[in-house]
Amino acid sequence: MTKTQSAVVTAFPRRVDATPSQDLKPALVANRIREMILESQLLPGEPVRERALSEILQVSRTPLREALKILASEGLVKLHPRRGATVAVLGANDVRHLLEFLGGLEAFAGKLACRNATPEELRELRALHHEMLASYLRGDRIGYFDRNQQIHQALVRCAMNPVLAEHHRVVNAQLYRIRYECNLKTNRWEAAIKEHEAILDALEARDEAAIEKLLETHVLKAFDLMQAAGDFAKAK
Incomplete structure (x- = not known):
């Protein structure tokens, strides 16, 4: 596994449901296809070729098709009657709507x-922030993005709301590749570091109003950055 692939897998960990064995295989297949999409091995708009994937993943068509249904429910692929599946394409409006929801x-x-985080969890978040800062100072974009995602995921865990966490996982999956590529193209590192610092300060102060505003603004800035980078120049 390359360094880039390692960062992708770390920031978006494998998800295996604790379900009976007959349901486990499609979940594992979905994990692998999800990684292929996030790693740009399968590109937006590209058809998902079932025969080739079956051979690569060494699975039959049945668990593969069940896996594609899982990914379709997450918005990562589109299912077309009698035409198979394609990797989902996100236009400017799609990304804006998803980021608005993610920000909320x-x-x-x-x-x-602010209500539920333990002192130990706050220390964990600070430690991740220091690691992200170290990656920034080294110019390590992959390490920076990895720690950035871990911070956001850790903060969601601190909310102690499994319904919120599941919705966050699904929406973040749809945006992950775009946000990763945006991170490689832009130079907003220093501002983002300061925003994370302010978010952690608000969390440690248990300031609910401040952290709500900071997080929503922080997430939505990604859309402005992608527009400035010209990512949506051809989007309709």
Whole structure:
């Protein structure tokens, strides 16, 4: 596994449901296809070729098709009657709507985290922030993005709301590749570091109003950055 692939897998960990064995295989297949999409091995708009994937993943068509249904429910692929599946394409409006929703989820998560986070969890978040800062100082974009995602995921865990966490996981999956590529193209590192610092300060102060505003603004800035980078120049 390459360094880039390792960062992708760390920031978006494998998800295996604790369900009976007959349901486990499609979940594992979905994990692998999800990774292929996030790693740009399968590109937006590209058809998902079932025969080739079956051979690569060494599975039959039945668990593969069940896996594609899982990914379709997450918005990562589109299912077309009698035409198979394609990797989902996100236009400017799609990304804006998803980021608005993600910003709202994280703002609410921050509010709940102010109530529920333990001192140990706060120390963990600070440690991750220091690791992200170290990656920034080294110019390590992959390490920086990895720690950035871990911070957001840890904050959502601090909310102690499994329904919120599941919605966050699904929406973040749809945006992950775009946000990763945006991170490689832009130079907003220093501002983002300061925003994370302010978010952690608000969390440690248990300031619900401040952290809600900070998180929503922080997430939505990604859309402005992608527009400035010209990512949506051809989007309709």
